[in-house]
Amino acid sequence: MGEAATAEVEVIRSEEVRSHGGPVARTLSDAPSHRVLLLELTPGRELPPHRPPSRLILCVLQGTAELLTGDTTRWLLAGEVATVPAGIARGVRCPAGRLVALAIVAPPPSADDHLGDESVAWPVPSPGPDPAAVIRSEHRELISGVAHLGLLAQRLSGGGVDQLEGEIRTAIEFLEHELLPHARAEERLIYPKVERVLRAEGQATAAMEYDHRRIEGLAADLGRAAAAEHSDEARGLLQQLATTVQLHFDKEEELYLPLLSRLGPEERQAMVRSLRGGHPEEPTPRQGAGKGDGDKGDTR
Numbered sequence: 001m002g003e004a005a006t007a008e009v010e011v012i013r014s015e016e017v018r019s020h021g022g023p024v025a026r027t028l029s030d031a032p033s034h035r036v037l038l039l040e041l042t043p044g045r046e047l048p049p050h051r052p053p054s055r056l057i058l059c060v061l062q063g064t065a066e067l068l069t070g071d072t073t074r075w076l077l078a079g080e081v082a083t084v085p086a087g088i089a090r091g092v093r094c095p096a097g098r099l100v101a102l103a104i105v106a107p108p109p110s111a112d113d114h115l116g117d118e119s120v121a122w123p124v125p126s127p128g129p130d131p132a133a134v135i136r137s138e139h140r141e142l143i144s145g146v147a148h149l150g151l152l153a154q155r156l157s158g159g160g161v162d163q164l165e166g167e168i169r170t171a172i173e174f175l176e177h178e179l180l181p182h183a184r185a186e187e188r189l190i191y192p193k194v195e196r197v198l199r200a201e202g203q204a205t206a207a208m209e210y211d212h213r214r215i216e217g218l219a220a221d222l223g224r225a226a227a228a229e230h231s232d233e234a235r236g237l238l239q240q241l242a243t244t245v246q247l248h249f250d251k252e253e254e255l256y257l258p259l260l261s262r263l264g265p266e267e268r269q270a271m272v273r274s275l276r277g278g279h280p281e282e283p284t285p286r287q288g289a290g291k292g293d294g295d296k297g298d299t300r
């Protein structure tokens with residue numbers, strides 16, 4: 001007990017693991033019964049196929065792993081665990097991005113077990129059908145209907161809704177029968193898969209940064225349209241800006257900001273200090289937990 005209480009605890013965060021071109025594996029524990037390795041692989045680096053008389057347990061901590069077992073490959077994402085029985089060929093590589101994984105090998109293999117085995121090799125990849133191409137082609141089919149909504153809005157600015165009643169009804173039918181079914185299919189079939197990859201690879205806020213870049217672009221276009229006295233273009237850009245910024249704020253406040261309540265009080269306190277430019281009137285941790293915690297934040 002006393003020894004355990006004074007022992008040094010090393011915490012390694014998966015994003016901090018760096019092999020810098022050195023060995024792809026760092027040994028965390030080496031016992032007669034098992035060896036625990038921390039792997040960091042980038043594309044082009046791998047544990048080549050071999051067939052040791054040891055059981056392998058591979059826990060993916062970050063990114064995607066391509067795992068060869070026997071003569072098939074499986075793709076694992078962060079949070080997934082695979083076991084390979086002793087005597088079965090195995091190899092690990094990273095198809096894209098960066099892979100961090102914990103490998104437990106029992107019993108520890110000898111140096112000879114790691115020599116290349118001519119009889120095991122990565123299978124030749126077959127590209128197969130691409131779901132992204134299916135969605136892109138649906139978008140191309142929908143885009144003329146979407147463009148028509150914009151044209152209808154322009155015509156409405158010169159006349160009443162009553163004169164365009166039929167066309168507005170057609171537009172609503174397009175939304176109900178074509179656009180929204182497409183969106184619902186994405187929620188059912190595409191987003192859950194994207195979610196799995198995002199959990200493994202990160203970049204869940206890339207869509208919000210994309211909005212920021214879009215707003216910057218619209219602001220620059222507005223400046224040019226105003227300088228050239230193009231009133232219609234400036235009006236359209238102002239409408240786009242208002243809609244884009246409002247939607248962006250809504251997403252930030254309803255989806256992203258509540259997630260900050262999952263951080264510890266110290267980290268939130270430091271964020272408030274940074275946001276306020278280090279001014280001394282930052283709230284205490286209790287106050288820092290603030291309004292967000294009182295409403296929906298902590299109850300999720």
Ligand SMILES: [Fe+2]
Pocket residue numbers: 135139182183186
């Ligand atoms: Fe879509």
Ligand SMILES: [Fe+2]
Pocket residue numbers: 208212248252
């Ligand atoms: Fe923002």
